[in-house]
Amino acid sequence: MATQVLRVRRGITVEWLSVIWMVVEAGVAIGAGLSAHSLVLVAFGADSIIELVAGIVLLWRLYVEVSGASAERVERAEKTASWVVGVALLFLAVYIVVAALHELWERQGAETSVLGIALAVASGILMPLLSRAKIRIGGQICSPALKADGACSIVCAYMAWTVLAGVALTALFGWWWVDALASLALAYFVVKEGIEAVQEARGVEDACECGRHDG
Numbered sequence: 001m002a003t004q005v006l007r008v009r010r011g012i013t014v015e016w017l018s019v020i021w022m023v024v025e026a027g028v029a030i031g032a033g034l035s036a037h038s039l040v041l042v043a044f045g046a047d048s049i050i051e052l053v054a055g056i057v058l059l060w061r062l063y064v065e066v067s068g069a070s071a072e073r074v075e076r077a078e079k080t081a082s083w084v085v086g087v088a089l090l091f092l093a094v095y096i097v098v099a100a101l102h103e104l105w106e107r108q109g110a111e112t113s114v115l116g117i118a119l120a121v122a123s124g125i126l127m128p129l130l131s132r133a134k135i136r137i138g139g140q141i142c143s144p145a146l147k148a149d150g151a152c153s154i155v156c157a158y159m160a161w162t163v164l165a166g167v168a169l170t171a172l173f174g175w176w177w178v179d180a181l182a183s184l185a186l187a188y189f190v191v192k193e194g195i196e197a198v199q200e201a202r203g204v205e206d207a208c209e210c211g212r213h214d215g
Contacts, residue, residue, distance in 0.1 A: 004141060005066060007137055007140045007141045008062055008065050008066050008141050009066065010137050011062050011134070011137040011138070011141060011143070011146055012059065012062045012063065012066070014130060014133045014134055014137060015055055015058055015059050015062060015134070015146075015149070016059065017130060018055050018130050018134070018149075018153065019052060019055040019056060019059065021123075021126060021130075022048050022049075022051050022052035022055060023052060025044075025045070025048040025119065025123055026045045026046075026048035026049045026052060027045070028045075028115060028119045029041050029042070029044045029045030029048060029116070029119055029163075030042055030045030030046070031045075031115075032113045032115040032116040032119065033045060033113075033116065035111075035113070036110050036111040036112065036113035036116060036167075037108070037109075037110050037111055038110035038111070038113055038116060038166075038167065038170075038179055039096070039099050039100060039103055039110070039179055039180065039183045040110070040162075040163050040166045040167065040179050040182045040183045040186055041110075041113060041116045041119075041163060041167065043092070043095075043096045043099075043183055043186055043187075043190075044120075044159060044160070044163045044186065046092055046095075047089070047092060047156075047159065047186075047190055047193075048156075050085055050088050050089055050092065051085075051152060051156065053084070053085065053088075054081060054085045054149065054152070054197075055149065057077065057080075057081035058078075058081065058145055058146065058149055060077065061074055061077050061078055061081075061143075061145060062143075062146070064077065065141075065143075078144070078145040078200075079200070079201045079203075080201075081145070082145075082148075082197045082198070082200040082201035083197075083198065083201040085194075085197045086193075086194045086195070086196075086197030086198035086200075086201060087194070087198070088194075089190050089191070089193050089194030089197060090190075090191065090194040090195075090198075092190055092194075093187045093190040093191045093194060096183050096184070096186060096187040096190065097184065097187050099183065100180040100181075100183040100184050100187070101180075103177075103179065103180040103183075104177060104180045107176060107177075108176070109170065109174075109175070109176025109177065109178075109179060110166075110167070110170050110176075110178075110179035111170075112170065112171040113167050113171070114171070116163065116167045117164060117167050117168055117171065119160075119163075120160045120161065120163040120164035120167065121160075121164060123156065123157065123159075123160035124157050124160040124161045124164060127153045127154065127156045127157035127160065128153075128154060128157050130150075130153045131150045131151070131153035131154040131157065132150070133150075134146050134147065134149050134150030134153060135147050135150035135151070138150060144200065145200075148196065148197075148200055151196070152193055152196075155189050155192065155193055158189055159186055159189045159190075162182055162185050162186050162189070163182065163186065165178075165182060166178050166179050166181070166182025166183070166185075167179075167182075
């Protein structure tokens with residue numbers, strides 16, 4: 001029991017780091033995106049806000065387990081959070097696609113954003129580290145929600161490198177259409193996250209490998 005509590009506390013620490021970074025990521029991405037008129041950065045920031053909400057709910061779920069609440073209560077919280085996040089992500093994907101097509105139609109391009117490039121590089125490096133920690137601890141404490149959040153973190157890394165490609169190419173070559181195309185690529189990852197969250201809420205999730213990890 002003591003080992004389980006220690007592992008859950010490790011999960012709480014990792015999730016707090018993730019939540020703090022999501023706050024930074026959302027604020028910087030949306031601010032830089034609005035300043036540079038970059039849809040891909042604004043969309044990246046909006047996704048960060050949704051992941052922030054999911055992270056806060058997951059933190060609550062971990063604190064509930066530490067306090068000794070029933071498994072049924074924890075499971076209800078996880079499924080409710082998954083529904084909310086999944087539907088929000090799918091609506092975000094629709095917005096990204098419509099806005100990107102509008103940019104292409106109006107031939108509107110983004111301006112250079114050095115801050116956006118720096119943010120994407122930082123996220124691309126940090127998120128895989130957080131993802132590994134979440135998936136490992138999620139397996140140890142038998143938490144599909146934490147493992148799923150770890151999967152979302154690696155998707156966030158893919159999104160960060162997509163953002164980086166779009167912003168960097170726009171800055172280097174002035175290709176007005178790159179921002180819109182990068183946004184459409186971003187929409188793919190957002191849809192993937194949304195569908196997985198909805199499936200988890202419906203009970204379609206990976207089996208939890210309790211007791212298989214000791215590190």
